[in-house]
Amino acid sequence: MTDLEILAERAGRELEDAPALEILDWAARTFGPRFCVTSSMEDAVVAHLASRAVPGVDVLFLDTGYHFPETIGTRDAVAAVMDVNVLTLTPRHSVAEQDAEHGPRLHDRDPDLCCALRKVEPLTAGLAAYDAWATGLRRDESPTRADTPVVGWDARRGKVKVSPIARWTRDDVDAYVAEHGVLTNPLLMDGYASVGCAPCTHRVAEGEDSRAGRWAGRAKTECGLHG
Numbered sequence: 001m002t003d004l005e006i007l008a009e010r011a012g013r014e015l016e017d018a019p020a021l022e023i024l025d026w027a028a029r030t031f032g033p034r035f036c037v038t039s040s041m042e043d044a045v046v047a048h049l050a051s052r053a054v055p056g057v058d059v060l061f062l063d064t065g066y067h068f069p070e071t072i073g074t075r076d077a078v079a080a081v082m083d084v085n086v087l088t089l090t091p092r093h094s095v096a097e098q099d100a101e102h103g104p105r106l107h108d109r110d111p112d113l114c115c116a117l118r119k120v121e122p123l124t125a126g127l128a129a130y131d132a133w134a135t136g137l138r139r140d141e142s143p144t145r146a147d148t149p150v151v152g153w154d155a156r157r158g159k160v161k162v163s164p165i166a167r168w169t170r171d172d173v174d175a176y177v178a179e180h181g182v183l184t185n186p187l188l189m190d191g192y193a194s195v196g197c198a199p200c201t202h203r204v205a206e207g208e209d210s211r212a213g214r215w216a217g218r219a220k221t222e223c224g225l226h227g
Contacts, residue, residue, distance in 0.1 A: 004131065004153075008160040011151040020164035023150055024053035027132055027162050034131040035162075036060055037084070038123070041074040042195040043184040044082065045176055046136040049164060051083045059084045060126050060133075064118040065095040066107070066197035070186045077183050089126040091118045107199050118197075124157055132160035140169050141194070 001009075007030070015023050027035050036058040037050045050057045061075050079086035091098075098106060098117060107114040127133055137148045154161040165173070177184055185195050191203030 002158070004158070004160055005155075008151055008153040011160075012149040015150050018150070020049055020168070021053060023162060023164040024050050024134065026151075027134065027160075027164075028054040028057075031130070031132045031160070034129070035133070036127070036130045037134045038062075039075075039078070039136065040195065041071050041078065041185060042136070042188065043173070043177065044074070044078045044182050045173055046134055046165060047078060047082060047084050048180060048182045049176075050134060055083045057084055058130075059086045060123070061086060061088050062119055062123055062126075063088050063090050064197050065091065066118070066199055068185075068187060068195065068198045068201075071195060074183060074185045081183070087126070089122045091122050093117070105199070107197065111200060127157055127159060130159065132162055134162040134164060137163040137166055138168050138170075138173075139166050 011026065011030075015026060018026075035054065037047055038060045039047050041061060047057075047059045050059070059078070063072075063075075075086060075088070078084065093101065098114075102113070103109070106117075133154075137145055139146050139148050148163050148166045150163055150166045152161050152163070168176075176182065185192075187195050192201065193204045195201060
């Protein structure tokens, strides 16, 4: 095991019951400028929390070329009003170039490949400058996320992965948003429980899993960023 991996596993145990802000304070002290936050701009809760621990923290956003206008608008608003440094990551190929190479609507025919090209590859490249990254993963979102540690080891990328709100519920998120006036994607008020790329995201019915609207009708529930 590497020193970073040992550090991650120890911190995951020691910080399991710590408040989200304390977890982010630990990350800020431990990694300094080699710590960043990633955000899908579904909401800006983790970015807001991180800005309190690390004013001016880098916030990485993946612009896949398939986002809803509301998502891009949320990104721009976060960059304008919060004490963070939003960095937009893009795939190596535009949508048109991908269509030319793989055929149109790859997301319908091979969504795993589309996610790999437009999300996984650019994020891996974007994280090269960092030792640790924070996500907004929560255990209550889906069965695949139920074991998310507050601090863990991203073996594929060789990074420490921080999930400060892993223990939060949807109600906890809503309460934080209300208390601090945190920006959220307008689509969350329009029947979307989880917001991803427009072609692969749908509204959910009341009582459905929050991830049910992602790749609806398929066994796929994750884009590959966290698996």
